[in-house]
Amino acid sequence: MILSVHLVELLVIVLFVAVEALLPAVLPETLPFGVRVPLTHAKHPAVTRAARRYFRRLALLAVILVAMDLATWRLPGTWAFAAEQAVVLLAGVACYLNYYTAHRQIRQVKEAEDWFAGATQVVAADTRPRRLPSLWWSAPSGIVFLAVLVAGIWRYPALPNRFPVHFAADGTPTQWADKSISSAFGILMPGLLVLALCLLVHVASRATRMDVDPEAPRSSLHLQTLQRRRWVLATWWSCAFVQVGLGLAALLLWGLLGPATGWPMWVIPLTIVTGVVAPWVVVLATTARRSTGSHAASAVPNVPSSGAGAPGSPRVVHRDDDRYWKGGALYFNRDDPAWMVPKRFGVGWTLNFAHPGAWLLLLAILLIASLPALWAYLSAR
Amino acid sequence: MLLYLQPDSDVPLYQQIRDQIVAGLATGQLSPGDPLPPIRQLAADFGVHFHTVNKAYDLLRQEGLIRLHRRTGAVVVCEPAPPEFRGQWRERARVLLAEAFVKGIPPEEILAECTALLNSFQPANAHSDLSGGAST
Structure with a gap:
């Protein structure tokens, strides 16, 4: 197994853990580990206890997962690849279970003590x-894709009548195809699909909910507007990286990068994985919550309108919507027309799975996401 | 302006939306010419059905408080009150005051509450049309 692929997999695991460690600092105080709590209970002992335990378990998980991954490097050939994929999968599942444990702990205390008593939800x-992010942000991705397409069109006449489409680890061709439009340009399909997907996400983001926290309306609105812009920007950055990675793969196929050994074999998967992950890590790092002082300062609610929040009436809090989040992670709400909602514990959006179309979209995304991995696997054989 | 919906309240959701927009106009949080979000966007923000917001906007349109545009949402307006408005409003005020009176709240207190509420309202530019000359 090539060292480069090992390193990529290890990087994925490390990133999983790093993201899980940074997330609690990014999310609002009133949403610890996906549990909706009133601001008065944001620093409740049960919350801080759950957080402490979460980070302890996460540290332990990090050590175990990295050790397991390094152990797979000693396995032979194809066993190593399958084992490493299993470790990555395990990392994902373990991180979720870690989150869910903290989620359950807080939720149990909240329900037992009825934290929402006496407040109007x-x-x-x-x-x-709202100011919406401009579609011009798609330009870099579009330009890269078009450049690759033009290169392909320019190269097509010079392509040999039979050219290799799959390579072994040492670069010798293992599969050949006859020259045709579909065999030469088929490799551009994933890139086009990713472009279409990012466009869909951009357009759909205009229709997502702005979840206003009644206990801090100004700051929650400001933060979400900022987040939305950054998430759309991160989506297009990821898209641009993926276009570069897939573009290099296309150039490789067309024989424009020389023999299929050496740098393309690890640069391509690295570019794609980095591109999918890095912009979001940057978003995560830059939207970490500052001190809670800023949150409290803007906690003065808007001038109350009829009923809710009027002087003398009970305090106004965000509605307790935990029941719509199955397993603390999957949003399921039939009454909600929104398709895309901000994730409960994470950066970016998730789908409202009460809409059947959401399942189809998820399937489509998984199919597209698995294409580069499939390519990397087939060319590493 | 921030709108609040109480999902657990007895008051229908569309009524809550409509009431708050009217109150917002009275307190100066909304002025004629201010935009209101498109129905779909507001429905998504609240997490309620499209028809709920549609009904609220429709009520407001019938009362001459907003004008609807197909794509860009709605705009707050302040169309002059029709002649029958005063009588209809008086009937509703009669029921409201009767509720407080019947429950034993002294008339002076009722008046004091009314004055306090009226004092919290701020006249916007074209407000005089709606109130028909009666000011604070």
Whole structure:
């Protein structure tokens, strides 16, 4: 097994753990580990206890997972690849279970002590118009794709009538195809699909909910507007990286990068994996919550309108919506027309799975996401 | 302006939306010419059905408080009150005051509450049309 692929897999595991470690600092105080709590209980002992245990378990997990991954390097050939994929999968499952344990702990205490007693639960929305990210952000990705397409069109006449489409680890061709439009340009399909997907995400982001926290309306709105712009930007950055990676693969196929050994074999998967992950890590790092001082300062609610929050009436809190989040991670709400909602514990959006279309979209995303991995696997044989 | 919905309240959701927009206009949080979000966007923000917001906007349109545009949402307006408005409103005020009176709240207190509420309202530019000359 090539060392480069090992390193990529190890990087994925490390990133999983790093993201899980940074997330609690990014999410609002009123949403510890995916549990909706009133601001008064954000620093409740049960919450801080759950957080402490979460980080302890995460540290332990990190050590175990890295050790397991390094152990797979000593296995022979194809066993190593399958074992390493299993470790990556295990990392994902373990991180989720770690989160869910903390989630359950807080939720049990919240329900036992009835933290929402005495408060009026509301859903809030802002009537002011929103500035939406411009579609021009798609330009770099589009330009890369078009450049690769033009290179392909320029190269097509010079392609030999039979050219290799799959390579062994040492670069010798293992599979050949006859020259045709579909065999030469078929490799551009994943890139086009990724472009279409990112466009869909961009357009759909305009219709996602702005979840206003009644206990801190201004800051929650400001943070979410900022987050939305950054998430769309991160999506397009990822897309651009993926286009570069897939573009290099296409150039490799067309014989424009020389023999299929050496740098393309690890640069391509590295570019794609880095591209999919790095912009989101940057987003995560840059949207970490500052001190809670800023949160409290803007906790003065808007001038109360009829009923909710009027002086003398009970305090207004965000509606307890835990019941719509199955397993603390999957959003399922039939009454909600929104397709995309912000993740409960994570960066970016997730789908409202009460809409059947959401399942289809998820399937499509998984298929597209598995294409480069499939390519890397087949060319590493 | 921030709108709040209480999902557990007895008051229907569309009524809550409509009431808050009217109150917002009275307190100056909304002024004629201010935009309101498109129905779908507001429905998504609240997590409620499209028809709930549609009904609220429709009520407001019938009352001459907003004007609907197909794509860009709605705009707050302040169309002058029709002649029958005063009588209809008086009937509703009569029921409201009767509720407080019947429950034993002294008339002076009722008046004091009313004055306090009216004092919290701020006239917007074209407000005088709606109130028909009666000011604070």
